[in-house]
Amino acid sequence: MPRSRYAAVLALAVLAGTLTFAPAVRANGNFVFFPTNDSYVSAGSPNSNFDNQPVLAVAANPTRISYLKFAVTGLLDPVIHARLRIHVSAIPDAASRTGGTVYRSGTSWLETTLTYANRPALTGAPLGTYGQVAANTWYDVEVTAAVVNGIVSFGISSADANGAYYDTRESGSTTAPQLLVETGIPGTGENVLLAAGDIASCDRDNDEQTARILDREPGTVAALGDLVYETGTPAEFTNCYGPTWGRHKARTRPAVGNHEYLTANAAGYFGYFGPQAGLPSQGWYSYDMPAGGWHIIVLNSNCSKVGGCQVGSPQERWLRADLAANPVRCTLAYWHHPIFSSGDRERPELLPLFRALYEADVEILLSGHAHQYERFAPQTPNRVDDPVQGIRNFVVGTGGRSLQPDFGTIVPNSEVRNGTTYGVLKLTLVPGIYQWRFLPVANQTFTESGAGTCH
Structure with missing residues (x-):
């Protein structure tokens, strides 16, 4: 295996216009994936689809859950770190709010048909929590345990009645959600x-x-x-x-x-x-x-x-x-x-x-x-x-x-x-x-x- 594969340099994606396709951008073992699908659902309108909305909403009362799906391909080495990075577009009031907890979710959904009534289940233990968030700011959560080659899907929920709004994939390269994946030498406690x-x-x-x-x-x-x-x-x-x-x-x-x-x-x-x-x-x-x-x-x-x-x-x-x-x-x-x-x-x-x-x-x-x-x-x-x-x-x-x-x-x-x-x-x-x-x-x-x- 070439040693250069282990060099870790953060890759930056340069995309123009609306993201209709989500290829990975790789630089020496680092990948940036953009969502193939993202949307949110609301318990207040259980049969409504919100794909036409410009944000991803996360909140309680009524419950609103955001979903993001990625096509992860081309990983030749073990995944040693993966982070779900999202950009807060707004919060409901001036105070910082809880940004939500990230879970794995089922993958058999499309943003154009997703509703609260047919939403995929959130599965397993929480992967991480965004904590307090502020508008116009990026936030990361470690999701290494959930990332492999293939379709990867996440759900973000919150117990905060106000929650937060995140930019969608349609926002373009400057604020669209990202899945940042680093591959390389597998780390154990002994090394x-x-x-x-x-x-x-x-x-x-x-x-x-x-x-x-x-x-x-x-x-x-x-x-x-x-x-x-x-x-x-x-x-x-x-x-x-x-x-x-x-x-x-x-x-x-x-x-x-x-x-x-x-x-x-x-x-x-x-x-x-x-x-x-x-x-x-x-x-x-x-x-x-x-x-x-x-x-x-x-x-x-x-x-x-x-x-x-x-x-x-x-x-x-x-x-x-x-x-x-x-x-x-x-x-x-x-x-x-x-x-x-x-x-x-x-x-x-x-x-x-x-x-x-x-x-x-x-x-x-x-x-x-x-x-x-x-x-x-x-x-x-x-x-x-x-x-x-x-x-x-x-x-x-x-x-x-x-x-x-x-x-x-x-x-x-x-x-x-x-x-x-x-x-x-x-x-x-x-x-x-x-x-x-x-x-x-x-x-x-x-x-x-x-x-x-x-x-």
Whole structure:
């Protein structure tokens, strides 16, 4: 199977006029499907057909259910993510309303004959909920479990008496509903890494939203430092981090951040995670993901707390020894502070550690600290683009604490940036190949994905 098939680039469809046919648009394993049929039904007029209406209605009192049908074709690889994206055309009043819950539905209906009396049943457990919605805004729901090659049909219902109105397929390419499908490497709990930093505090609930991503995604959790605010005390870990990301403590492999050290010796962090966090005097360790054939290295970027990061420092010597002792083809590393960042938070004192990783042909480096998402092309320690040996860097400070929308001067090799979306980076690691995807929290649409091969 060609490796290029695993490259994930979001495809954009360019259609003109009314959508009378719904082909897929594909770009390297990504597909965009438009509905072949969509309409709604109303319990208030059980024998009426509403195909001539310019919207899809979802509400209660009377019950109104919207239906969308897609012809999914051309999927050669496993479906790893699928999202039903719809655009709110209006809401009945100025307040945000519940956008509805998505279910599978029967497929034997046509928009020209659909009525409440002959509507297909909504089947199975809910696939997802749009939550509160606002007019002139896109919303996504994860529907991966329902998508295969063939005819796929969804129903959207709501218990909200006011509900919402969505644009139909006749709206044209700018606002028509979309089914976004990504295919590629199948992820299992044994070959998936879920990464983000800058996570929890007791005075906000964004970390609960990102924790819900972990609830549905199997894999090892790479917590990239500054796990709880403000000072990483034992009480904050118990009361603020524990109820959200702490639900996944047993599968978490953390890195220590600077906020953890606002408690002396990061005692709250090391006390909470115990041996999972490495020795309290060090904070560095490594582990393997044998299902994917990957070696994972966790480092402590708080250099002043552990004897420095310079050449010959205890951590630099340990790192080189660990790399020499684990000469696998695919290696990934993570720490808290970024060495490259357009968010003006770079830490050049980490360069000796980065150089050791580069010389050992490490593939990926993850960090947080900047409350943003940024991806870099593979590069050398001197910021030279290097697709052959370079390390691909990700900054994923989007775990929940807060966001920094504004980037500073865009530094070399920065490819993708977002400072307005909380979420988690999902890395699927298999022998010789890796695939990434940014998973946004519910009702956020930013995502980006791609793939690479090991050196």
